[in-house]
Every structure is written in structure tokens, then in C-alpha cells.
Amino acid sequence: MLICFSASHKNAGFDMLERLSANANQAAPRILEGHDAVKGAVVVATCNRFEAYLDLDAADGSSPVEVVHEAVRAVGTVAGLDAAELRQTFGFVHGNAVAAHLFSVASGLESVVVGEGEIAGQVRRSLDRARTEGTTTPELERLFQRASQTSRRVKNETELGGEGRSLVRLALDLAESRVTDWAQASVLLVGTGRFAGASLAALRDRGVTDVVVYSPSGRAGKFAAGHGIEAVSTDDYARVAASVDLIVTCTTADRQVVDRGLLLSGRESLAAAAALPTIGLVAEPAQVDRRQLVIDLGLPRNVAPDVLEVAGVELLDLETIKVHAPLEEFAATDSARAIVMRDARAFGDSGEEQRLAPAVVALRKHVFDILDAEIARAASRGDDDGRTEAALRHMAGVLLHTPMVRSRELARSGDQQSWIDGLEAIFGIAPAAEAAGSIGSGAASADADEASGPARSAG
Structure with a gap:
């Protein structure tokens, strides 16, 4: 029996999603330890959702409630969250509805930005992680492989993702009113993870040429060399962060990498200098009180709320992006959902035949x-x-x-x-x-x- 329980931007706050996402790597093994009836578990964790897909050894007609409650308790333990609160928050699906739900998620139909392209890769990586952890089963393998096939079909046969919509691109769309000229804007990219490449590509699409990268984990050099940009050292990080027009954070670090103290320290350094360091940024007298926009795409949050206490700084985070997410394009969405439901029925039919x-x-x-x-x-x-x-x-x-x-x-x-x-x-x-x-x-x-x-x- 397949079971899925999930928390997403639709039913959970970002504080809860942040805690769940930060501990996702520990969840599947702990779920398997919690009850003998759980044969396998695959956890999908992104910036907007946490989902656990379970393969249960349960007879037809039997109640999975006890097993599911134990699984939720295990998730609460690793995330430091109350199990009762999680049970009230999580959405639950079982049986053939699990396939329809995962196929819809993998196709981008349940995302903040409907049709965003990153989720399909995240679903694939979730299965890869489960394989590494030894928590998957043949039925979960079949489920996730079919989900990837469906997402490709939706991409190829509908216009849902035709514009390459994503959180990154939506965030930059929202930033349009704050950036006068993208071609003249200087940008600091913080992180080299899953959104970094997409962020850089979206910035270049808008004409940005002045981009540097900093990595809290020390991988900036490799990323910079592979993308033709400059890397920022730890010693220069605060000064560069205070000098650029736009900071985009997209790291998976479990701590905040931009805060009030960092920006104020950088501004003090700039005030003491006659000109900016030559690192590919604007070489002109420092403007300590310049207007800056910070876009935080990280989960857990990369940016501390106290940056708003710094004069001239604006913050655009995931919660704000969610509020401004566009309405679905109904024709493309309807076509995509038809593909999802057809593939989900086929998945259920093949499962019944296997029985x-x-x-x-x-x-x-x-x-x-x-x-x-x-x-x-x-x-x-x-x-x-x-x-x-x-x-x-x-x-x-x-x-x-x-x-x-x-x-x-x-x-x-x-x-x-x-x-x-x-x-x-x-x-x-x-x-x-x-x-x-x-x-x-x-x-x-x-x-x-x-x-x-x-x-x-x-x-």
C-alpha cells in the first residue's frame, strides 16, 4: 500500500517548511525504524514542500493510521516539531491517489509558480537519495520513475513550462520595479547549489553582466570557473555584499549568510576606502547608503530579517514571492492535468494487474x-x-x-x-x-x- 503525507506552501507556514527541509536527509531512515510495516520511504523536500512517500506492508482493507502516525512522529522527532501539530497540518493521500499526487508535483502543477522547471530534478534526486540510504522499494522505484516520465510528457506536450517559469524568474520579475537598468546592475550571487545556475542564467537573460559569486562552503572558485565569473573571498565578502545593487542568495547552508551585521560591516569598510576593490564590480567612489535589493531563495532562510534595519535595503523572500505568484494558465494547466490523470490511471491499472x-x-x-x-x-x-x-x-x-x-x-x-x-x-x-x-x-x-x-x- 502506498501512502503520502505532505506539507507545502498550500497548507503550512514557511517556518515549519524550513524546519522540515533542514532535516529532510534524516527523515526516511528514521521513518523505517519507526514501524515494521514500513517497507520503504522516499522523502521529497524543496523550498516549498516536504513530502514522505511510504510503501506499507498492509493487507487490503486494513487501517494504516497507526503506521502513519508513527511515521509522522518520526518526522517530528528529526525536525524538532510536535507530532500532533504535524498531523493537523499534513495532507494525506493513499492508494492510487498517491500516483496522481506525485505526478502532479513532478510536473510543476503544485508549485508556487505553476509549471516551474526545477521540481522535476528535485523529485529525481529524492529517489537517488533514497537509493543511497537504502530506503526505497521496487514499488517506490516504479512510482518515481513513472513520475519522471509524466513530467517529461507534460513538458513536451503542453505549454505549461514553455516560458521557463520558475521561482528565480518570478523573483526577478518582481524585482523589475527596483532595478532601473539590468545591464548596469552589479550582482552578488551567494551559493553554488541547485538554484545558483538557474539564477545566473535568469540574470544573464535580463542583460546582467556584472556578477560575482560567494560560497559559504568554499565552492565559489569552482562554480565561478565553470560559469565565467569572479569568485569572492571570505575576506572581501562583507565589502562586496555592501557594494552591489542586488544580492541573490540560494545556498543550502543551515545558517543565515546575510544579516544586518554583515552589511553594516561592509559599509564601514567602504566608508574607509576611496574606491571599491578591483574585482569586476563598479570602480567608483563608495556609495555607503546606496539602495540595495536582497532576494532570498534559500530554505532554510539565507537572509536574516534584520537586514531591513539597514538604510536603503529591501528584502524579497519566498513568502513575498508566494503572494505574487501568477494565476495558472488554464488551458495549459488543464492539458497537463489530463496527462497526469491518464498516467496515474495507467499506473494504477498496471499495479492491479501485478496483483x-x-x-x-x-x-x-x-x-x-x-x-x-x-x-x-x-x-x-x-x-x-x-x-x-x-x-x-x-x-x-x-x-x-x-x-x-x-x-x-x-x-x-x-x-x-x-x-x-x-x-x-x-x-x-x-x-x-x-x-x-x-x-x-x-x-x-x-x-x-x-x-x-x-x-x-x-x-
Whole structure:
């Protein structure tokens, strides 16, 4: 059974999302430790959401409430949040609805900026992390791989992401009123993580040429060399931060990297100097009280609120960006949702068919055991020219064709139990539970061959 519980910009405050995101790497292993019924867990954590996808060992009709409560408690423990508050905040989906939800998330339909492109990569990296941690399962693998396929289909077949919309681009759109001339603007990029490259590309699209980068983790040099810009040293960081027109922070650091103290220290240094250092920025007398805009794309927050106490400084953070997120483009969104729902139904149908696999194999074994016995009996009577064997195999294929087709039809309508009950009533076949573990892709492909024609399946 698949379960998902999630907190996002739609149902949780940024303080809670910040705490959840900061501890996301510890969540999946802790969830697995919390209850024996949890077979696997994949956690998706971005700047606007935290989601846990669980694969539970639970019988049909059983209640997963106890397991889910334990999983939420585990998340609360690693994030330092109250489990009761999380239960009231999280949204929950289960069964086939899990696929529809993840496919929608991966396609950008649930993002602050509908259609933003970064989320698909974040979903893929979440699965990669689960593989590294050893917390995924075959069913979760299938779910996340299908989600990536759906997101690509939405991107290729709709106009949802045609303009390359993202948080970065929306933030710069909102900054238009504060930046007089992008071509003359000086920018400090803080961070070399997931948004840094997108931020730099979006700035260059607007004509910005004067960009430098600083990394709290010391990776600025490598990033700068790869993108043709200058790196800022720790010694110069405060002065540069105080001198530029725009600061864009997009680091995953677990501490605030821009605050009031940093900017005031930089302004003091500038006031004592006759001109700015030659680091690719504007070489002119320092303007200590210049107007500055700080865009904080980090989660946890990269920028302390006290920067607003510094004269001339404005702050644009994720909460502000969320308020100004544009309305959905209905035509493109409707097309994207149609793709998501179609793919989610197909995912559910294939899952229901897989549940029938043990019974399908049991029927095939029953028929072909009889077939082999009859072929052996014919051979013992001297019929060894092959015609009897060919006729018997053809007949077996004809007999199996309709039951196999009906098995898929009933599975897709959610009535696979009728097929299993009929199998036991007519043939006395009750597939052993352990047979499910022995079903591989070969059996599945053989079943597909049955539907393609009786003669082929018998050969």
C-alpha cells in the first residue's frame, strides 16, 4: 500500500517548511525504524514542500493510521516539531491517489509558480537519495520513475513550462520595479547549489553582466570557473555584499549568510576606502547608503530579517514571492492535468494487474502441466511426429487467451478478486501467497503474449 503525507506552501507556514527541509536527509531512515510495516520511504523536500512517500506492508482493507502516525512522529522527532501539530497540518493521500499526487508535483502543477522547471530534478534526486540510504522499494522505484516520465510528457506536450517559469524568474520579475537598468546592475550571487545556475542564467537573460559569486562552503572558485565569473573571498565578502545593487542568495547552508551585521560591516569598510576593490564590480567612489535589493531563495532562510534595519535595503523572500505568484494558465494547466490523470490511471491499472500475477502463473502452470502430461502420453503411444504436440499446444493457447484478457479487464475495473474466486471455483486453484515473490518480468511478458493471439502463446 502506498501512502503520502505532505506539507507545502498550500497548507503550512514557511517556518515549519524550513524546519522540515533542514532535516529532510534524516527523515526516511528514521521513518523505517519507526514501524515494521514500513517497507520503504522516499522523502521529497524543496523550498516549498516536504513530502514522505511510504510503501506499507498492509493487507487490503486494513487501517494504516497507526503506521502513519508513527511515521509522522518520526518526522517530528528529526525536525524538532510536535507530532500532533504535524498531523493537523499534513495532507494525506493513499492508494492510487498517491500516483496522481506525485505526478502532479513532478510536473510543476503544485508549485508556487505553476509549471516551474526545477521540481522535476528535485523529485529525481529524492529517489537517488533514497537509493543511497537504502530506503526505497521496487514499488517506490516504479512510482518515481513513472513520475519522471509524466513530467517529461507534460513538458513536451503542453505549454505549461514553455516560458521557463520558475521561482528565480518570478523573483526577478518582481524585482523589475527596483532595478532601473539590468545591464548596469552589479550582482552578488551567494551559493553554488541547485538554484545558483538557474539564477545566473535568469540574470544573464535580463542583460546582467556584472556578477560575482560567494560560497559559504568554499565552492565559489569552482562554480565561478565553470560559469565565467569572479569568485569572492571570505575576506572581501562583507565589502562586496555592501557594494552591489542586488544580492541573490540560494545556498543550502543551515545558517543565515546575510544579516544586518554583515552589511553594516561592509559599509564601514567602504566608508574607509576611496574606491571599491578591483574585482569586476563598479570602480567608483563608495556609495555607503546606496539602495540595495536582497532576494532570498534559500530554505532554510539565507537572509536574516534584520537586514531591513539597514538604510536603503529591501528584502524579497519566498513568502513575498508566494503572494505574487501568477494565476495558472488554464488551458495549459488543464492539458497537463489530463496527462497526469491518464498516467496515474495507467499506473494504477498496471499495479492491479501485478496483483493478479500469482493467480495468472498458477493457472498457466495448471494448464501446461496437463499439456505436458498429455504430450508425454501421446509420445509413449508412438505419436512422435510432432503433429499431436502442436495441436495440443495450440489448443492450450486458445483456452488461455480469454481468461488472460478477462484478468486484465477485471483488474483494471478493480474486480480482480472475482477472477481469483472463479479460478478456485472452476479449477480448484488457490495460488500460494509466496508465489507473488517469484513473479518476474518474464511472466508478465508471457501474459502479454497470451493476449496477442492463441497460436503465438502456444508456440
